[in-house]
Amino acid sequence: MAKALTKQQHLDLYYYMRLNRAVEDTMVKLFRQNKIVGGLYSSLGQEAVSVGTAFALEKKDWLAPMIRNIGALLVKGVPPRDVFMQHMAKYDSPTKGKDGTSHFGDLDNLHIVSPISMLGDLIPVMTGVAMAGRYLGHKIVAMTWIGDGGSSTGVFHEGLNFAATQKAPFVLVLENNLWAYSTPVKRQVPVENLADRAKAYGVKSFVVDGNDVAAVFTTAREAVELAREGEGPILIEAKTFRRMGHAQHDPAEYVPAEMKKYWEERDPISRHKKFLFKEKLLDEKGKKEIDAKISALLEKERDFAENSPFPPAEFAEHGVYCTGDDCHKIRAKWERPIAEVTPPKSGVPAVWTVEGFGSGKGSGGGSAPIHFGDTVKHEQKEEAAPSNNGAKSPAKKTAKKSVIATARKAKR
Amino acid sequence: MAQVTFLDAIKQAMYEEMERDPTVVLIGEDVGVYGGAFKTSEGLLAKFGWERVIDTPISESAIVGAACGMSYLGLRPIAEMQFIDFIVCAFNQITNFVAKGHYLWNAPAPIVIRGPAGGGVHGGPFHSANPEMYFVHTPGLKVIYPSTPYDAKGLLKAAIRDNNPVLFFEHKFLYRRIKEEIPEGDYVVPIGKAAVRREGKHLTIVSYAAMMHTSLEAADELAKEGIEAEVIDLRTLMPLDSDTIVESVKKTNRCLVVHEDTKTGGIAGEIAAILCERAFGHLDGPLMRVTALDTPVPYSPPLEEYFLPNKEKVLHAARELAKY
Ligand SMILES: Cc1ncc(C[n+]2csc(CCOP(=O)(O)OP(=O)(O)O)c2C)c(N)n1
Ligand SMILES: [Mg+2]
Numbered sequence: 257m258a259k260a261l262t263k264q265q266h267l268d269l270y271y272y273m274r275l276n277r278a279v280e281d282t283m284v285k286l287f288r289q290n291k292i293v294g295g296l297y298s299s300l301g302q303e304a305v306s307v308g309t310a311f312a313l314e315k316k317d318w319l320a321p322m323i324r325n326i327g328a329l330l331v332k333g334v335p336p337r338d339v340f341m342q343h344m345a346k347y348d349s350p351t352k353g354k355d356g357t358s359h360f361g362d363l364d365n366l367h368i369v370s371p372i373s374m375l376g377d378l379i380p381v382m383t384g385v386a387m388a389g390r391y392l393g394h395k396i397v398a399m400t401w402i403g404d405g406g407s408s409t410g411v412f413h414e415g416l417n418f419a420a421t422q423k424a425p426f427v428l429v430l431e432n433n434l435w436a437y438s439t440p441v442k443r444q445v446p447v448e449n450l451a452d453r454a455k456a457y458g459v460k461s462f463v464v465d466g467n468d469v470a471a472v473f474t475t476a477r478e479a480v481e482l483a484r485e486g487e488g489p490i491l492i493e494a495k496t497f498r499r500m501g502h503a504q505h506d507p508a509e510y511v512p513a514e515m516k517k518y519w520e521e522r523d524p525i526s527r528h529k530k531f532l533f534k535e536k537l538l539d540e541k542g543k544k545e546i547d548a549k550i551s552a553l554l555e556k557e558r559d560f561a562e563n564s565p566f567p568p569a570e571f572a573e574h575g576v577y578c579t580g581d582d583c584h585k586i587r588a589k590w591e592r593p594i595a596e597v598t599p600p601k602s603g604v605p606a607v608w609t610v611e612g613f614g615s616g617k618g619s620g621g622g623s624a625p626i627h628f629g630d631t632v633k634h635e636q637k638e639e640a641a642p643s644n645n646g647a648k649s650p651a652k653k654t655a656k657k658s659v660i661a662t663a664r665k666a667k668r
Numbered sequence: 669m670a671q672v673t674f675l676d677a678i679k680q681a682m683y684e685e686m687e688r689d690p691t692v693v694l695i696g697e698d699v700g701v702y703g704g705a706f707k708t709s710e711g712l713l714a715k716f717g718w719e720r721v722i723d724t725p726i727s728e729s730a731i732v733g734a735a736c737g738m739s740y741l742g743l744r745p746i747a748e749m750q751f752i753d754f755i756v757c758a759f760n761q762i763t764n765f766v767a768k769g770h771y772l773w774n775a776p777a778p779i780v781i782r783g784p785a786g787g788g789v790h791g792g793p794f795h796s797a798n799p800e801m802y803f804v805h806t807p808g809l810k811v812i813y814p815s816t817p818y819d820a821k822g823l824l825k826a827a828i829r830d831n832n833p834v835l836f837f838e839h840k841f842l843y844r845r846i847k848e849e850i851p852e853g854d855y856v857v858p859i860g861k862a863a864v865r866r867e868g869k870h871l872t873i874v875s876y877a878a879m880m881h882t883s884l885e886a887a888d889e890l891a892k893e894g895i896e897a898e899v900i901d902l903r904t905l906m907p908l909d910s911d912t913i914v915e916s917v918k919k920t921n922r923c924l925v926v927h928e929d930t931k932t933g934g935i936a937g938e939i940a941a942i943l944c945e946r947a948f949g950h951l952d953g954p955l956m957r958v959t960a961l962d963t964p965v966p967y968s969p970p971l972e973e974y975f976l977p978n979k980e981k982v983l984h985a986a987r988e989l990a991k992y
Contacts, residue, residue, distance in 0.1 A: 355772045363740055363775055370773040377765050380730040384737020384745075391693070391719055392741060411761070414727035418734065421725055576807045578776040578831035586778055586831055588691045588742030597690050602717035626675070627705040627751075628789045628840060 261470055263537050269311060269469045270532060271546055273303040273525050276327035278550045279336050282558055283343055287504055291562070293345040294356045299324035301467070301499035302433055304524035307331055308472025309429045309492070312480045313399060318385045320369035320378045320400040321358045324431070328401070329358060332366050336554055340561035353567035375406030379415030379428060386424040386488070393592025397483045399427045405436020407453070408444055419489040420457040426489040427479045431466065433498035438510050451493035459491050466494030467524040470531070669849040674842045677817035677850060678708045681824035682746060684854065686716050689744065692828055695722040695735055696748030705750050706784050706843060728757035735779045736766050744828055749783030752837060753797040766833045767808030780827045782836035785813070786878055786928055787976055789841055792967035798929040803835050804906045810859055811906040813837040815880035817848040819903055822857030830859060839877040846881070862909035864916065868896035871922035871989050874913055874939060876902040879926045879977060886982035895990045905935055910942045917943055921952040922989050926982055931959040953992030958985045
């Protein structure tokens with residue numbers, strides 16, 4: 257079964273969960289000081305999901321976070337100052353003030369795709385990332401997250417099904433925190449495990465205790481390996497709980513008190529700390545050192561963020577379109593011989609072809625029937641068409657050569 | 669030079685671009701083995717293989733989303749909508765994800781979304797759409813709607829090479845009805861440049877796609893009556909070549925816009941505003957428009973004929989306008 261974790265891995269998981277929580281605690285303070293421009297979402301109690309899953313990725317892999325996956329961004333290498341500045345709408349933030357929260361990405365270095373608010377949209381997008389990675393020979397895995405609520409969007413189903421037909425090296429983490437805003441999961445999805453849905457798409461799935469970071473990591477590691485080997489996509493349902501309201505404004509009074517209590521007792525950071533202490537992988541002194549390191553780091557990062565200016569107003573006008581090579585040089589990085597994907601070699605069936613499909617005859621070339629608008633068929637129909645008080649239908653005229661000839665002369 | 673249909677021009681553009689650049693891939697429903705519902709991708713699968721000609725389930729959001737994701741690694745996917753009517757199933761992916769990426773997080777999405785559009789072939793209310801204006805209204809997208817095989821090929825190539833998401837509408841009425849000699853080999857037509865199809869001094873007719881041909885036919889007839897109409901083919905709706913329109917109207921002092929899209933919210937309204945801003949003192953009459961009715965596209969031939977603009981309607985409006 258799963259390989260045991262090394263001491264360093266256990267400690268790293270602890271560090272990132274602590275960092276995740278401390279970053280969000282800092283943002284709560286900033287929010288209360290009115291320094292955060294928009295809303296603030298919390299992943300309190302869910303840190304094991306973001307951290308444990310992202311920790312299973314390699315540097316070359318791609319991820320796209322959702323709103324409660326700040327932890328995944330930190331694991332991937334995003335500095336806390338970027339997270340602060342995004343929320344504070346500062347000019348030095350990754351989107352230079354054009355968007356907030358976790359809505360930012362980095363195509364070139366960290367391989368992060370920015371989410372948008374519309375839930376589920378990342379699923380086909382990350383499927384495309386996974387497909388392109390495979391096509392270019394990168395051997396990457398793409399990962400994104402979706403909530404229990406977001407799993408009811410149409411695009412979740414379109415995306416997962418399409419990924420399945422493509423056997424895309426893609427891992428989807430379904431973060432079931434039992435609530436979608438004020439709506440409990442049972443009101444949204446009448447199945448026991450949300451992971452059961454994977455079966456309907458022929459997708460392999462796992463269910464994991466989302467508050468056990470080592471379990472999340474080992475499950476994710478297996479999923480990532482399977483996906484990389486061509487067994488993707490893989491769905492992981494991580495069962496957890498949203499301990500705060502939907503966002504800072506929401507006191508979440510609709511959540512039963514005993515439910516909150518139950519999950520507070522299963523706090524992923526306390527649990528992992530207890531485990532580390534018990535296994536003598538960490539002691540009080542070591543813990544204090546980690547705390548001190550994080551405080552020092554965040555103080556510096558927060559200072560930087562607070563000192564960053566707002567963007568200049570006119571910046572609002574810039575960047576709607578890419579203006580060409582001076583703006584972005586778009587170059588695919590080939591890590592397989594290009595000859596494999598160009599004729600004559602490219603006609604060779606790919607490894608994930610569907611048996612029996614495509615072995616029949618092709619259609620009849622240039623004169624093959626087309627769906628609508630076929631001239632011959634159409635003109636026959638026209639004979640019988642009733643006329644409408646003299647108004648001639650454009651359908652009656654096949655455009656005359658003379659017209660086209662005029663067009664050409666004027667143009668060149 | 670060979671006579672080539674509009675449909676063949678599309679096919680040639682995709683073939684040549686895929687041959688030239690291995691980052692170009694095609695993704696859509698029935699584009700592979702079947703060669704596309706309109707045969708625009710015939711033969712591509714055999715030549716370029718399964719990794720580059722990707723048959724998908726019926727999932728427009730997934731098609732556009734995956735194309736966008738692929739573009740983030742430097743590919744240049746062409747996403748086909750089997751009929752352009754279905755593009756609205758991917759409306760959110762296009763307008764929220766694809767269109768905003770460059771502005772928000774500096775991520776270009778060099779994809780082309782293309783498909784057969786337009787009426788006049790009795791396709792009915794769900795196979796005849798002209799949805800261009802939804803997208804013209806969305807910052808971050810470019811929108812092309814050509815009228816000739818030469819432009820179709822050159823503009824599709826330009827669209828594939830463009831670093832922005834480009835929506836490329838192909839009028840299916842034109843697919844096999846018009847033929848044109850086009851040069852063999854590579855050429856591009858620049859995005860964002862209108863073409864003056866016919867010069868004239870009495871009024872300017874601005875049009876695009878199938879209605880450009882209707883406008884030219886009307887212009888020929890008007891000439892016999894002594895009315896010389898200048899006909900402008902927009903070719904690209906976003907970015908709109910307003911300079912060419914303004915220049916022409918400064919000369920003719922009258923403007924008629926002819927489009928197959930419905931009237932309210934059609935590009936004619938935008939052109940009217942531009943002329944008010946930039947050529948108000950040059951106008952001798954009101955901007956007039958000949959467009960489809962503000963209804964869904966009806967199915968039955970007499971209904972559809974009544975719904976669509978045609979030469980008679982253009983002639984009528986042009987004669988009225990010429991009186992000012
Ligand atoms: C398509 C869509 N509809 C509605 C919303 C508004 N909305 C934002 S978050 C949310 C609840 C999401 O619940 P879930 O997916 O379980 O994620 P969680 O907040 O629990 O992490 C809603 C309804 C949205 N962002 N996207
Ligand atoms: Mg939830």
